[in-house]
Every structure is written in structure tokens, then in C-alpha cells.
Amino acid sequence: MRVLLVGSGGREHALAWKLAASPRVEALWAAPGNPGIARHARCVPIGADRLDALADFAARERIDLTIVGPEAPLVAGLADRFAARGLVALGPGAAAAELEGSKAFAKALMTRYGIPTAAYRTFTDPEAARRHCRAMGAPLVVKASGLAGGKGAIVCRTLAEAEAAVAACMEQRVFGAAGETVVVEELLEGEEVSAFAVSNGHDVVAFGVAQDHKPVWDDDRGPNTGGMGAYSPVPRVDAALERRILDEIVRPTIAALAREGRPYRGVLFAGLMLTAEGPKVIEFNCRFGDPECQALLPRVADDIVPLLDAAARGAPLPGAVRWTEDATVCVTLASGGYPGAYDTGFPIEGLEAAEAIPGVRVFHAGTAWRDGTLVTAGGRVLSVTATAPTLAEAIARAYEAAGRIRFERMHYRRDIGRKGLAPRPAGHRLA
Incomplete structure (x- = not known):
């Protein structure tokens, strides 16, 4: 298959890494990509917001499947533009993507169909x-x-x-x-988790659960960010709770959208609060999370291409996703000042030393080349991801790796994954 990946962040680097490992992918492009993605794909200078240019490129290069990372192109109708030209893209059309594009719409939909929310x-x-x-x-x-x-x-x-x-x-x-x-x-009280599923418009396959850390500082203090780190699996979410999330939230949402003439093909990301009354929706997103994607994909034992391709085409979905027994932790290295104003252009050092640690991968989020030097180019700069047999070991590896990387004004949280180490009720099982 000839595959195009749209986006330029840490999520897209993780996807590029996973897609490049698929024996079904004969050629992989990224638009616009980043220096890390360039290790796995041919990057082309087309921004994610240039919908017609992306469609022109996909047609010219005979792309079999386009995978869209960020939400903005989907909300703007990229999947519709592609479909109108006979091209296949993973992601909902604009009408279904309104689930993320308008929280007012999403809340009204949940109210109409009895989907639990605040x-x-x-x-x-x-x-x-x-x-x-x-x-x-x-x-x-x-x-x-x-x-x-x-x-x-x-x-x-x-x-x-x-x-x-x-x-x-x-x-x-x-x-x-x-x-x-x-x-x-x-304000819902409880523990927040991110649950993912892949849909072909009428059926769904669960795609794991992770826990994001949105506030910029330790102990969930400070303003919200795009995400300062994540880990997976989440000990609080066992197999029974994951089934409940699918049955009470994910499947009813896909069915509701279909009933309203908005069939949903793509990745559905449900941000949930695990309340005393059960899981409730905080918000929906129409794509993989960032940084949750970086924590989930290293745990997937399968080739993800058959599942994503089937969903994009509305074809029958393969069976359940197989997971490794490992835990993964992703720590975001950010520019000082983020999520407010920040400077860029600082040289980045230590990536090779970080990736020399077993189980560590460093996904690029906001990086660029300048005169042959890798420099910072965004608020979230790198996603340091570590996989290990236990969550405690994954945390230790991730922070050892983060400690080997240097750039001026670098900032990161020191408590990613700590919630997952809290004692669990007797008899509790991991999903």
C-alpha cells in the first residue's frame, strides 16, 4: 500500500514509526512531517490545513490510504474532499467531526441519546x-x-x-x-482517562485506554496544555470497565451519529471521568490523542494497517487488537513558558544517549533543522516514550532518558504515571 500521513507532531511521529513497520506499506509519505518522521517517511511541504493540495498530492501519487493525525483538517472537511475525488482517508467527514469541533453539538447529541455526561x-x-x-x-x-x-x-x-x-x-x-x-x-469528580476505539461507521473495535496529564505542572497544577505526558495501560480500567465504556458510551455514540446521517469512520477518542456513578464523557475527539498515541502504539502487538484501512473504507473490521503485557510511559519535554509564550530555535542535544536506553523511543513533536542542527520549533518539543514489563520500570526508564536530553529552558513534569502506581482494590485486573 501507498500511505500518506497528515500532520507534524509527536502523535504523527508515533504513527509513522508504527506504519513503517507494516509489511503492507510499500511507500510512506508525511505532510508536512518533522525531522523525526523523516526517519520513517518521505516528508512533503504541504501543511495539514491545505486540503486541496493534500488531495492533489494523494491523487498524483496514487495514495491508497491517507491517515489524518490532527483534528482541524477533519473538522474542516478533509475526509469529504478526499471522498469526492475517490480517495480514501481515515477520519470522519465534517458532519461527524463536529463531535469534536463543537462541544455544544456533542453535549446536545449526548443529551438526546442518553449518553452519560455532565x-x-x-x-x-x-x-x-x-x-x-x-x-x-x-x-x-x-x-x-x-x-x-x-x-x-x-x-x-x-x-x-x-x-x-x-x-x-x-x-x-x-x-x-x-x-x-x-x-x-x-465539575465531575473522579479519575480521568482517555478511551479509544476505531469505527467503520457502524461497528467498533476498542483501541486501548491511556491516562493523559493536561496541566502544565506536577500534581495537576497550572493551566491546561495539549498534554504533558501519558501512560498505558491504566490500572483502574479493567476488562469489565472497558466493555462498559464500549457498551454505554462508544457504541451508542456511533449509532447516534449514524441515525442522524453523520456516519463516523475513524478513531473515536472519548475523554472520560470515572465517577462514583460510572464513566461519564468529558469530551469527544475525532482522532488519536497526543500524547496518548505515543503511549498506546508501542503496546500494540498487531499491524495496525488492516484495521485502519478497513475503518476508512467502511469494510468489516478485523478482530480485537492484541496488546503486549508491557507498560508504556510518555513524558513530554516542552519549551519553557508553554502553554503561554515561549521562544524556539534552541539546539537539542542528547537524543542518541536517550534512545540508547532499552525500550526508549523519542518521538519528535516540535523540532526543526537549522543549519544542520536540530532545534526546538514548538511548545511541545519531544515525547520521550519508554516501554518496560512494569509501570514503575517504564517510569524510571522514561525519566532516565529525559535526563539525558538538553535544550535551553526545557520543562517537563516529574510525576507522569505516578497515579498508576497507587494501590488498587483487591481482585482488580489490568485490561
């Missing part, structure tokens, strides 16, 4: 949103309805924080057009 209200007027916050009382969550790079959900412990969040979204336009509509919802 109580909420949607607002387009900031004063009405503030009045509702005062009536509801803190704590609560204010969310920009549109795409905000994983940073648009603001947990508010006080009413002052809630009013500031409404102002940031709707008046100061911190998230641009994404904040024109906000969702105000109850």
Missing part, C-alpha cells in the same frame, strides 16, 4: 453565561465550544475564576472564534 448549559451571550455561573455555584467548568488545541476547558474553583473564564473565552477571545460559544457544566 449537566450543562450552552451560551452565546457572556452576561447570560455569568448569571448561570452565579446561579450554579462553584466549582464548575467553562469550555470554549470550538477547537482550542486541548486548552479550552477551564476548571473554575471559585465564581471569580468562572467570571474570568467567561471573559477570556467570549470577550477577550483568547481562543479566537472557538470561544464565541461556551459550555458551562458541572
Whole structure:
């Protein structure tokens, strides 16, 4: 097969690494890719937002399957553009991708079909949103309805924080057009996990569970980021709970979208809170998570191409994904200042030393070549990923590797995976 991968982050590097290992892939391109992806694929200078240029390239190179990493091209209709030209792309069309593109739409869909989620209200007027916050009382969550790079959900412990969040979204336009509509919802209590599945429009196959760490600082403090690290498997999620997530959330969501004329083909990412009443949806995403993808793919024992190709074509899905017994931890190395303003262009050293540690892979997220030197080029720079027989060993390897890498103003959390080491109830089994 001739495969095109769209995107340029750590998630896409992990996908490129896994796709390149498939005996079914005879040629692999990435648009636009990054220096790490270039180790596995031919990178072409086409941005992920250039939908027609991507379709032109896929047609010219006779691409059999295009795999879309980031959400923005899918929400903008990339899969529809490809389908109109007889090209195959993994990812939902724009109508189904609204599940991520509009939190207001997603919440309304869940309400209509009884899919468990937090109580909420949607607002387009900031004063009405503030009045509702005062009536509801803190704590609560204010969310920009549109795409905000994983940073648009603001947990508010006080009413002052809630009013500031409404102002940031709707008046100061911190998230641009994404904040024109906000969702105000109850704050769910519990443990947060990311559950993945692959759908062909009517059937689904589970694709693992990971736990992300969104706040920028240790102990879940500070503003949300795109993700500072992840680990998998999650001890709290055993096989029975994973089946419950599929039966109560994933399958009903796919069926609801199909019923409304929005068939969903692609990766469905459910951000969940494991509450005392059971799993509830925090948000949906229409693609693999980043950094969850970097923690999941090293654990997959199978070639992922048959599953992804079948989903993209609406064909029958292969059987359940097989997993190794190992644990994987991914630690994000970020630029100082992220998720706020940060500088780039700093030389990166120590990658070879880090990858010399058994079980360690370093996926590139925000890197570039400058005059023959690898330099920082984004907020999240590298995903240091370690696989080991136990979670504790994977954590140790990941942090040993992170300690061998250097660039100016480098920042990373020191507690990725620690929640997974907490004692588990008697009789609890890993998924």
C-alpha cells in the first residue's frame, strides 16, 4: 500500500514509526512531517490545513490510504474532499467531526441519546453565561465550544475564576472564534482517562485506554496544555470497565451519529471521568490523542494497517487488537513558558544517549533543522516514550532518558504515571 500521513507532531511521529513497520506499506509519505518522521517517511511541504493540495498530492501519487493525525483538517472537511475525488482517508467527514469541533453539538447529541455526561448549559451571550455561573455555584467548568488545541476547558474553583473564564473565552477571545460559544457544566469528580476505539461507521473495535496529564505542572497544577505526558495501560480500567465504556458510551455514540446521517469512520477518542456513578464523557475527539498515541502504539502487538484501512473504507473490521503485557510511559519535554509564550530555535542535544536506553523511543513533536542542527520549533518539543514489563520500570526508564536530553529552558513534569502506581482494590485486573 501507498500511505500518506497528515500532520507534524509527536502523535504523527508515533504513527509513522508504527506504519513503517507494516509489511503492507510499500511507500510512506508525511505532510508536512518533522525531522523525526523523516526517519520513517518521505516528508512533503504541504501543511495539514491545505486540503486541496493534500488531495492533489494523494491523487498524483496514487495514495491508497491517507491517515489524518490532527483534528482541524477533519473538522474542516478533509475526509469529504478526499471522498469526492475517490480517495480514501481515515477520519470522519465534517458532519461527524463536529463531535469534536463543537462541544455544544456533542453535549446536545449526548443529551438526546442518553449518553452519560455532565449537566450543562450552552451560551452565546457572556452576561447570560455569568448569571448561570452565579446561579450554579462553584466549582464548575467553562469550555470554549470550538477547537482550542486541548486548552479550552477551564476548571473554575471559585465564581471569580468562572467570571474570568467567561471573559477570556467570549470577550477577550483568547481562543479566537472557538470561544464565541461556551459550555458551562458541572465539575465531575473522579479519575480521568482517555478511551479509544476505531469505527467503520457502524461497528467498533476498542483501541486501548491511556491516562493523559493536561496541566502544565506536577500534581495537576497550572493551566491546561495539549498534554504533558501519558501512560498505558491504566490500572483502574479493567476488562469489565472497558466493555462498559464500549457498551454505554462508544457504541451508542456511533449509532447516534449514524441515525442522524453523520456516519463516523475513524478513531473515536472519548475523554472520560470515572465517577462514583460510572464513566461519564468529558469530551469527544475525532482522532488519536497526543500524547496518548505515543503511549498506546508501542503496546500494540498487531499491524495496525488492516484495521485502519478497513475503518476508512467502511469494510468489516478485523478482530480485537492484541496488546503486549508491557507498560508504556510518555513524558513530554516542552519549551519553557508553554502553554503561554515561549521562544524556539534552541539546539537539542542528547537524543542518541536517550534512545540508547532499552525500550526508549523519542518521538519528535516540535523540532526543526537549522543549519544542520536540530532545534526546538514548538511548545511541545519531544515525547520521550519508554516501554518496560512494569509501570514503575517504564517510569524510571522514561525519566532516565529525559535526563539525558538538553535544550535551553526545557520543562517537563516529574510525576507522569505516578497515579498508576497507587494501590488498587483487591481482585482488580489490568485490561
